[in-house]
Amino acid sequence: MKKHFLITAGPTHEPLDPVRYLTNRSSGKMGYALAGAAAHEGHRVTLISGPCELDVPTGVDFIPVETAAEMYEAVKRYIGKSDIAIFAAAVADYRPAHVPDQKIKKTGDTLTIEFIKNPDILGSAREVFGYQGTLIGFAAETENVEKNARVKLQKKGCDFVVANDVSRKDIGFDSSENEVALIFAEHTEPLPKADKYQLSLDIIERALAI
Numbered sequence: 081m082k083k084h085f086l087i088t089a090g091p092t093h094e095p096l097d098p099v100r101y102l103t104n105r106s107s108g109k110m111g112y113a114l115a116g117a118a119a120h121e122g123h124r125v126t127l128i129s130g131p132c133e134l135d136v137p138t139g140v141d142f143i144p145v146e147t148a149a150e151m152y153e154a155v156k157r158y159i160g161k162s163d164i165a166i167f168a169a170a171v172a173d174y175r176p177a178h179v180p181d182q183k184i185k186k187t188g189d190t191l192t193i194e195f196i197k198n199p200d201i202l203g204s205a206r207e208v209f210g211y212q213g214t215l216i217g218f219a220a221e222t223e224n225v226e227k228n229a230r231v232k233l234q235k236k237g238c239d240f241v242v243a244n245d246v247s248r249k250d251i252g253f254d255s256s257e258n259e260v261a262l263i264f265a266e267h268t269e270p271l272p273k274a275d276k277y278q279l280s281l282d283i284i285e286r287a288l289a290i
């Protein structure tokens with residue numbers, strides 16, 4: 081059966097002033113691979129993406145955003161139409177409390193910027209948006225990977241979480257390969273190291289089985 085996927089991808093950019101921004105390390109490759117694979121299999125795909133250098137996969141509805149706040153609004157608007165939502169974006173957890181109209185000048189020896197918390201988009205899916213479809217989160221961890229991912233699974237009401245160890249140099253981030261484990265409430269399924277397109281096919285297959 082063909083489904084409607086909503087996928088978030090890439091980093092967000094949080095402006096510090098008119099010429100600078102704060103971001104996360106994310107190429108967007110995982111989210112774009114998921115969107116491309118789902119579209120290739122004939123599913124409808126809405127891809128909500130922060131700024132990336134990648135080509136938009138053919139056949140997806142593309143919603144570009146910059147900030148976490150914009151991504152939140154886009155997800156809020158489109159999630160209700162989807163059957164399966166996969167949150168692969170690396171969203172900035174905080175944004176500057178005040179963004180000046182003018183460029184910050186090099187006046188002091190130190191610079192202090194106050195940050196405020198961004199909304200947790202994945203965490204809002206069930207509780208704020210009332211989403212009842214299949215929900216999949218990602219967990220990029222540097223330690224206690226499985227334990228932290230399991231906490232996320234429960235806290236955010238996910239059906240499963242895709243966990244990866246970003247302390248490893250050979251996988252994750254910019255790499256086109258990744259090695260992940262799927263964390264379900266009752267069990268963990270490690271997937272063998274593979275390119276992000278192959279992993280996407282596996283993740284989509286597990287999502288369709290829920």
Ligand code: C5P
Pocket residue numbers: 088148167168169170171172173198199200201202203216217218219220232
């Ligand atoms: O708790 P943490 O931010 O590490 O969770 C990561 C998961 O949550 C990812 O799936 C990411 O896309 C999502 N996320 C989000 N909104 C945020 C932060 C993370 O949707 N503000």
